[in-house]
Amino acid sequence: MTLEELRKQIDEIDDGILELFLKRMACAKQVAEVKRQKGLPIFNETRELKILDDVCRKAGEYGGQARILYANLMAMSREAQHSALGSGTELRQAVLKASRFPNKPRSVACLGEKGSYSHEALSRLYPEAEPVFFPDFPSIFAAVENGRADLGVLPVENSSAGSVNEVYDLILKYRFSIVSAISLSVRHCLASRETELHEIQTVYSHPQALRQCAGYLKKRGVSSAECSSTAGAAKLAAGKRKTAALCSEHAAAQYGLNILDRNVQDSDGNRTRFIAIGQNLLIPPQANKISLCFAVPHRTGTLYTVLARFAASGLNLTKIESRPIPGRNFEYDFYLDFSGSVADPKTLDLLCALSEELTRFSFLGNYSELE
Ligand SMILES: O=C(O)C(=O)C[C@]1(C(=O)O)C=C[C@@H](O)C=C1
Structure with a gap:
């Protein structure tokens, strides 16, 4: 047979498959109605x-x-059934009840000290809010929980050092709402009370910043020491001879340090993404990014079929992260970001279906990210 003849056969087979696929979906919708009447899951x-x-x-x-083909067929079929029955009432109501107005928080928690990158992100997102500084990430979550702060701003990912795992673990523990986000260009400088580069023996900074400048530090042959924030490092370096901090120029100025070297991060386009978390769901009208989390059973293809449903809805995943579930050996929660809006009924239907089907599911928010 020629190529043309074989392709003609394939086209005919495809038409047949498509007709049967549509028939199967229509049948599944009828099953949904029977299940509704009988109260079956x-x-x-x-x-x-x-x-x-x-x-x-x-x-x-x-x-x-x-x-795999049939696992996907049945996932699509379930989704059509959920959509026909308007499943996921709890999530639908939460989305409906969510505030649409950008909030004006009075106080916002962030890491470190004045001049930290978190402080810069906070000031860009909420210029009118009072910043409240904490020494570590758990304290920021605790402050949002006990009302000491209305919101908390946290770094989640750096373009060269990757995810901030501790923050993802806390997001998954507390399951607060993500209400806004910002991506900041991060340029570190080497700042010190000394005036000459060769005098520096130890460099302080937050572990993430040390990682982002690992190549530079190796080349200089200096030792490094971790501290809780880049601005904290600047404060420390201000009090000790022969030390320097990797921090922002802003932090260097804050603690009266000399800038010995600029742009010392290993990657030129170094950026860090920050999110703002709060207790209440807020979905601004322009929201275009959705975050959620869930777990899947340890069986072949379970994660794959969940991800296929995003592809089938034409949704673009921008991040996937897996983190160990505390107390359960080698079981994981998955955290997902994708572009989309719950104002789109098909996207909301997908989320509602997943909220009914997946364990440990949480819709974490629909927000936009400033650049
Ligand atoms: O048989 C059913 O109960 C159906 O709803 C149909 C179907 C399928 O598409 O084959 C869909 C969902 C169920 O989990 C099992 C099977």
């Missing part, structure tokens, strides 16, 4: 596992491929 694991085992056996050498 949409997900029927026994039935799904039986279908998967059957197709796997019948498909012979393509058993694994058939399993």
Whole structure:
């Protein structure tokens, strides 16, 4: 057979598959109605596992491929059923009740001292708020929980050093709402009370900043020491001979230090993303980014079929992070960011379906990110 003839056959087969796919989806919607009348749950694991085992056996050498194909078919079918029944009432109501107005927090918690990068992010996001400084990330979450601060600003990711795992673990522990975000260009300088570079023996900074400048520090042959923030490092270096801090120029000025070297980070386009968290859900009208988290059972293809549903809805994932679930060996929570808005009914339907199907699911927010 020629290529053209074979392609003609494939086209005919595809038409047949598509017709059957649409028939299957229509049938699934009817099942949803029966389930509603009988008060049955949409997900029927026994039935799904039986279908998967059957197709796997019948498909012979393509058993694994058939399993994945049908796992996806049934995920789509469940989603159509959830959408037909308007599932996820709790999430739908939370989204409906969420405030639409940008909040004007009185006080916002952040890491470190005046002049820290977190402080800069906070001032850009909430110029009118009073900053409240804390020495570590858990204290910021605690301050939001006990009302000492209306919101908390936290670094979540750096373009060269990667995710701030401790913050992700706290996000997953507290499950507060993410209400806004900002991506800041981060340029570190080497600042000291000394005036000559060769006098420096020890460099202080936050572990993330030390990581972002690891190549520079190695080249200079100086030792490094961790402290709780870049601005804290500047304060420390102001009191000790032969030391310097990796910090912002702003922090260097704050503590009266000389700038011995500029732009010392290893990557030129070094950026850090910050989020603001709060107790209440706030969804501004321009919100275009969604964050959520969930866990999946340890079975082949479970994460894959969840991610396929985002692809099927045309949603672009911008971040995925997995973190160990405390107290459960080698089980993970997944944290996801994607571009989208809950004002889009199809996106809200997907989230509502997932909220019903996945364990440890939380919708964390729909917000926009300043540049
Ligand atoms: O058989 C059912 O109960 C259905 O709802 C249909 C179906 C499927 O698409 O095959 C969908 C969801 C269930 O989890 C199991 C199977």
